[in-house]
Amino acid sequence: MNIPPYIVNSKQLPANFPRQFDAHIYFELKDLNLAVELRAKAIERFRDEEVFVGDVIGEAIGPHTHPMLEINFPKRLFSEVTLWLMYERKNLNVLIHELTGDDYLDHTQAAIWLGAVVPLHYDRLKT
Secondary structure, X not given: OOOOHHHHHHHHOOOOOXXXXXXXXXXXXXXXXXXXXXXXXXXHHOOOOOOEEEXXXXXXXXXXXXXXXXXXXXXXXXXXXXXXXXXXXXXXXXXXXXXXXXXXXXXXXXXXXXXXXXXXXXXXXXX
């Protein structure tokens, strides 16, 4: 049985993890090595922080139209994680958003983009 990668990532979150923000780092398959390197750097940089770095997902899932890597973090680390991504993302595009329970709002008007805006399947987002 194949378990979708986003389910595996969610199951890997530590119990009671303060998942208040997501950063979706999108990549093209030709840039897979950049995504893998960024993941390793994120794990090292935030190893002593409440930052969860998910697996590299090599396919489009859910509302996302590109492969991605996801980083979850609490509000108190927003500036630290966002500034780090600004300088470490290279040419990868990043969507950062709060998790308010309104997925449509979180991924549209309340989203911050580093790099180009990547189209999403907005019809798959719940409000």
